[in-house]
Amino acid sequence: MPYNNEYRGGRVAKRRAPQRDRDNDRPRNNKRPERNNDKQIDKQTVAPLGDFVIGRHPAVEALKSTEQTINKVWLQDGIHSDAISEVLALAKERGLVVQNAPKSKLDELSDGQNHQGVVLSIAAFEYAELDDLFAKAAAKDEAPFFLILDSIEDPHNLGSIMRTADAAGAHGIIIPKRRAVQLTATVAKTSTGAIEHVPVVRVTNLVNTVKELKERGLWIFGTDMNGTDYRRWDATGPVALIIGNEGRGVAPLLKQNVDEMLTIPMIGHVQSLNASVAASLLIYQGFNSRHKL
Template sequence: MAAGGRASGRPAKKKGPSKGTGGQKRRSLEGKGATPPAEMRHWYKDKARAERIAREEQGGARRSAPTKQRRSEDAPEFIGGRNPVLEALQAGVPSNALYVAQRIDNDDRVRDSIKIATERGIALLEATREKLDRLTEGGVHQGIALQIPAYDYAHPSELVELAHDAAEIPLIVALDSVTDPRNLGAIARSATAFGAHGLLIPSRRSAGVTGGAWKTSAGTLASLRVARAANLTAALREYRDAGLFVIGLDGAGETDIGDVQLLSEPAVIVVGSEGKGLSRLVREHCDVLARIPMRAAAESLNAGVAAGVALYEVARHRRL
């Protein structure tokens, strides 16, 4: 017998699969699936670069479409842009701080803004452009932004008192479902230009005095009071009880705005949204529904433009 206990000249018996292998040998012969693309292979030389580009693209998408969080009512607002900031400072808009971008290209507007802010004791703060993007919520700021405190709204009755104190015929502009702050700012400009004593807005489903409204108003909101009512129709009833006539602008009105005889009387001009116009309840609380005559090609006017036309007619009637 040979060493190791094996009989000489006899071939060794081949050992078969042991119990419990689960067919590993058979699976080892099966295919591994489709060949992965090059960028998914761990040895791919440009994999890190491709991943970096993908992260940058995702980050850019997030920056271009940020998730808008609900702003607290007492949170400060920001006005961005060189002309709007300078106009706000020149108009004496209450301000907390002036943010200026690092290494900004100075011009007369920037220098004048810094000078006025310094004279008024407004804090001057240097900020990165990324921070200015966040503060202005992606708006155009041109490297400069003005922080203003939350607006202190008046009570609706205060607007009538302002007119009486000035010994003038009351003129108030009420906004019904106007949700764009730019429209509110544009209406504020027209209201100031034609002698209105204030704006009335509802607390809900309405634009407020935000940075966008300040920007569009070109500083006129600093001299025009804005009142806010929990219930717009209730406020209109109180105005009627106080002797004011409520005139609603409506495309279906039966009288042209220029022919309304009540424009020389104490009045509230109610402006609705461009799309839906006046709500049913507001229409029911109007003394007169007036239309602005226009060609058929234009179905409606922007709320800011409509308010400007109506206020011009009021001013024209009161000069007669």
């Protein structure tokens, strides 16, 4: 089940992102600074170092979160809508600085992404600890259901997987610190707010983490071209599901530590699925077995 920017299998991982280094105090290419209502945007009004949440829905989720530190709210001049009104109300509730700015300034902060007139300057995303995932499952009185992402490289795949994980009630994601996408503004936007609700753990060695999870009572399932039909997967009890890299699938050493491999049968001409699509099918099979009709 290989996947060109697509999917084979893997293990799940979890979340939060590195700081992004921007120096907005100095205009680039000797150009004059942007102006807002004929007033120069000086260094007091420039977004501080950190990362950004882009788009209306992700911004609302971030503003509602009690765990996310927000430095400033940037709004595009002349934008009015119910969503913008909600952003303003939530920002006022939290006593945050709201800065109106031209579209060009928000385009710069968001690297040209579709910001919908809203950008939040935030502290770098914080990553959770492995114990936090167990605590979340215990708080819900549920058996742990974790995702292990083995070197997922596309931020859109990570964001989509987080969105599905939140919808299906997964307790967290585990990701490697190296050779994999981390929590970024693109991941946050793609997750449409799920990044605020799904804890992400970064670990140095996935194999060692899997061994620890097994010692703590979890059954580990991976994905491969050869394995048990995923529709037979019974995910009741404490489990972790590994989703592999888009091109290489699950690493060989990880496969050696899996209790059972799962496969998604395909009868069409294209024998591959996008990583986030394959992950969604598997995650919801886990949901189905844990929440019977």
